[in-house]
Amino acid sequence: MEFPNNAAYIIKKFNQIWDKKPGKKILQKLVFLIQEAGVDLGFDYGLHFYGPYSSSLDAVTTFLSADGIIDFDYSGYSHLMSVNEEVFSVQPMDLSREQLQLIDRVITDFGGRSASDLELLATALYAYKHLQDKSRESIIQGVIKIKGAKYSREQIETALNDFSYFGKPIY
């Protein structure tokens, strides 16, 4: 099951590591990457036009906001999030030290990438997860089926280079 506090924890770590606020899209993709790296946070993902998306994660951020645990900044385009620990201290729940280290590492290694790059990587990992044929060509065709010509073949292949980070063998 998903723990809302863990979503808040990831926002807090992002705020700390990158000294900025993640938008909804960045958070969605980062949580996806964290799960693909092996930390099961319990969020189910589907896919629409702009990469993998978890409605349960979205609902969690809404209610974290309602409870005053995270603040949304609606002034810009991206609905930026930050934690507010005036009432509640944000602590992770039911996660081991190793899992927390992995979360930190993914945020550090991928949190600085653009929303578009994260969308591509997350889409490629999504294709890997749901395609039976895990070959390089199959994943590339899978991404093309979803994204059309938005990303070049070269960009997709570059994204596949990150797969070893997530322990996903392709051949």
Add this chain to the structure above:
Amino acid sequence: MLKYRFRDPIHGFIEVSRLELKIIDSAPFQRLRNIKQLSTTYLVYPGAEHSRFGHSLGVLHLVTRAFESALENYRMDNGGKALFGDVQKEWYRQILRLIALTHDLGHAPFSHGSEELFEENLTHEDYTKKIICETEIACYIREIGEEFRQKYSVGEEYDITPELLWLIYGEKNPEFDPRYRMPDFKFLKSFMDSELDCDKMDYLLRDSYYCGVNYGKYDLNRLLSSLSVYYRPEENIMQLAIKSGGVRAFEEFVIARYFMFIQVYFHKTRRYLDRLLVDNLAAILPGSKFPDQVDEYLKWDDLTVMNRINKVRKDSPIAEKFLNREVMTCVFETPLHSNRQIDLTTYFAIRNTLNRELQNGIVEDTAEKLPHKIPTIETFDSSSGKGIPILVNYYDKPLSIADESILLVSLTQPINIRRIYVDKIHAEAARTIVSELINERTGD
């Protein structure tokens, strides 16, 4: 060919084909006549006796109008170039009508009110899948598919099956199924699941009408006539969109959702009665859960539930309470958008004190995890896929509603009502405690 007409108080005549009528006449569909659209709301708003039956027909009617309008506007704005070929368009139109018609078949008695009694991880959509794939309805859907192929002399690629409907509407990760057409199927789904879907369009007007309130009304014709398509073939994007002239109607629609949520769906007495109903259902259902088996599940509707509750009323205080409409009293509720420290700490202080003084005799309720989703303002390219692009003829890129409506931006704060109920006999004492605590905290 559309041959049969239903008279509907919201949309006038609703036309269906001979084969669609077979689905409507089937037992699983007729069951919807005995499933109230708004659960126990009829015990608050006496007119709210309407059922999922009329709503399902209404959604079928609206998806047809919405689909036609969006495609026609797209064609007009693109130099007469149609989005789909004729056969493909008719195929999609038929698919959408069937999805709309069958989308609520899996509802439990009293609609969303009793969903927490499903086996773990099941939703009413899972039952919808079972009903369209495992009952007589599966045959009728296939029959429609066969007739379509014959009529247009097309092959299996234009088949219509229950599995295909589910792939488009319900499957969680369908994209890599060879039958799945990107981006067309995502586009079709948005008519049923987006910030501007026909499910919401119908239930707002219908619920408003039957409850006798005006909160859910909006300019349906303007909204429908403003629909269009944001199509970027190079990026595989095909989204249901709205032309900028329809923004005011869209605002009205979102505000209607907001008001209906506060005034009807989250009504304090209805919320309490839904809870009492669930307690009763848990007591009468075998193992306190709805059956997994579709045949067994279909035996449960509102009438079955009311009969069973009636049967046990002599020996069951909660049955007696429900049938006599004995409600607890709401003695405190937070502000609508409470997310300030003061709101939450006040709430917790009141809750803890009342719990102590009344020996845990309180009931709490929050807006969390409600089936009627709280309106949100998604950007058009949000990854939820629910945001609506706004097409402005002199911009290449669409706008989002947040760019166009200051009014709706102010609704981005989530609704966060928390309530505390106590028994009627403790209501006065509880109110005094609440009043003292609030005065203490505000220094009055």
